[in-house]
Each structure stands twice: as structure tokens, then as C-alpha cells.
Amino acid sequence: IKQTIQNMMANQSGVNEFLLNGFPDTPELKILHIIVFLILYVVALTENFLIITVIIYSHQLHTPMYFFLANLSFQDVGSISVTVPKSVANTLMDTQAISYPGCVCQVFFLVFFVISHFVLLGVMAYDRYIAICNPLHYETVMNKRTCIQLATSAWIGGLFYSIFHSGNAFTVQFCSSIVNQFFCEIPQLLKMSCSDTYFPEVGVMTFSSCLSFIYFALIVFSYVQIFRAVLRIPSTQGRQKAFSTCLPHLVVISLFMVSGTFAYLKPTSTSPSVFDLLVSILYCLVPPVMNPVIYSMRNKELKIAFCKLIVSILPQFATE
Numbered sequence: 001i002k003q004t005i006q007n008m009m010a011n012q013s014g015v016n017e018f019l020l021n022g023f024p025d026t027p028e029l030k031i032l033h034i035i036v037f038l039i040l041y042v043v044a045l046t047e048n049f050l051i052i053t054v055i056i057y058s059h060q061l062h063t064p065m066y067f068f069l070a071n072l073s074f075q076d077v078g079s080i081s082v083t084v085p086k087s088v089a090n091t092l093m094d095t096q097a098i099s100y101p102g103c104v105c106q107v108f109f110l111v112f113f114v115i116s117h118f119v120l121l122g123v124m125a126y127d128r129y130i131a132i133c134n135p136l137h138y139e140t141v142m143n144k145r146t147c148i149q150l151a152t153s154a155w156i157g158g159l160f161y162s163i164f165h166s167g168n169a170f171t172v173q174f175c176s177s178i179v180n181q182f183f184c185e186i187p188q189l190l191k192m193s194c195s196d197t198y199f200p201e202v203g204v205m206t207f208s209s210c211l212s213f214i215y216f217a218l219i220v221f222s223y224v225q226i227f228r229a230v231l232r233i234p235s236t237q238g239r240q241k242a243f244s245t246c247l248p249h250l251v252v253i254s255l256f257m258v259s260g261t262f263a264y265l266k267p268t269s270t271s272p273s274v275f276d277l278l279v280s281i282l283y284c285l286v287p288p289v290m291n292p293v294i295y296s297m298r299n300k301e302l303k304i305a306f307c308k309l310i311v312s313i314l315p316q317f318a319t320e
Contacts, residue, residue, distance in 0.1 A: 020090060
């Protein structure tokens, strides 16, 4: 890790800071940017911390599915906190600057949270596969130790990939300091590189994309098996319960995969593009806001646990 950081700092090409040129520089759009981003940020933090709190304090939710969901909420909080606060702070201070180390940190932590999020979605698919296709062996297979190991593997996998990916991205020589995005995004950074120094990172991104699609194909295959098993359930109530836990997860995976694919595989424009901006907002800001809504919308256990938590808290406020 130390050597990777040294390599990144040694290849700054004289660039000490970058300029985040994602939004048009007009007073009206600045105000709109601040309001929209702050609302989305506050909503995302509130929703995700609420889910984490409910899961921690509700013993009936101390199951593998909700353990992974709490980890997913932590990742959502982390990913949206990497980009939004800096963007809003720059707009408030009427600047576009981000330091070189700050840009490195943005790329590192965003990749870390995004990749660990993606890996955990696969873990959650595996959990649902065991729960529905092999229910008699569920408690044996998905025991406490296994759940901790799977969650830890997702975090560690994201960490190592982030070190490798970020280190490789910042070894290129930069011929410009203007980033046509509201945060340091790897495709935009590669567009600023000199000559062919970005080819190794393009190779890494291509290889990563292939692995991601294989991983996504395995997730889809697991859900095909899940839906086949669900359709064989004789009870209508049983089928509804199974679909209520699987469909939201499938929606989250699809939203994450489609938006991430557009963001990293689309051609980068030579000037600030509204489409680039919207795609980046779609994969950076929308999932942390929508994931809690999607997961809780048809989840009766989570709603009941939330109501019980509120009922238990209200008397304490009344006595105070």
C-alpha cells in the first residue's frame, strides 16, 4: 500500500490540484445544485442510519439477510459521503478546486465502497438462494461465522481492488487539471492523461468489466433458480413472502449494474456533458437514496420492527 501511494505521488506531472468542472457556473444552477444535493444527502443518511438502527436494536432482525442489509446501508452512507459534501462545499465557497491527495482519496474511497457494495449484493443473492432453494440447510450453511466471513470478504475485496485500481489510475501522466465532473471520476481522469500512458488502466477497467459481468451472470443464475423454487411453493402466502424479499434485491442489483455500466463504459466527451452528469448522479446519488426505500417498501418485518422501536422510544421522550 505504501509503495502504491508513493508511486501515485511521484507521478503528479506537476499537477497539484484539479478543477471539478461538473456544473455550469451560474448563480441559479449553483443554488439548485446545493439544494438538490443537500436534500438527497440528508435523505440518504436518514434512511440508511434508520435501517441500521432498527436492525441493531431489533432482535428479531438479527438474521443473515438483515445483517447483510445493515452492511449495505453502511456502504451507501460511505459512497454518497465521498462525493456530495465536497461538491456542495466547493459551490458554497465558490471554488472548483480539489487537491491532488483529495482527488486520490475520492477515487480510492468511491471505488472501495462501490466494489464492496457490488460484492455484497452477490453475497445477498447467495443468502436468498440458500434460504429458498435449500431451506432445511439454511441455518447450518448461513451460520454466524459464515455471515461474518462473507461480509468481511466483501469489504476486504473492495479494499484491495480499490488500492490496485486507484494506484494504477494515478500512475498516468496528466496533461490537464480540469475534470469535467463534480467529483474525481476515473474515466474523466483518463481523458486528461498524456499520450498512451492510460492504456494500463484501460486494460484494468476492461478486465474488471468482464469479471463484473461474469459475477452479475452468476447472480442472475441464482435468481433464476430462486424463482423456479418460489413458483413451486404451493402456498400463495409463501410465494408472496419469497417474492417480497427477492424482488427488491433484484431491483437494487439491476439499478446498480445498469448505472455503473453506463458511467464507466460510455465514451467520455471532450467538454462538460449533461448526460455524463446525469449518469454520474444516477450511480452515485440515486442508489443510496433508493436502496432503503426499495428494501423496506414490501418488507413487513422491517416495518414492524421500526414501529416497535418508535413505540419504545416515545415514552422516554414523554418522561423527559
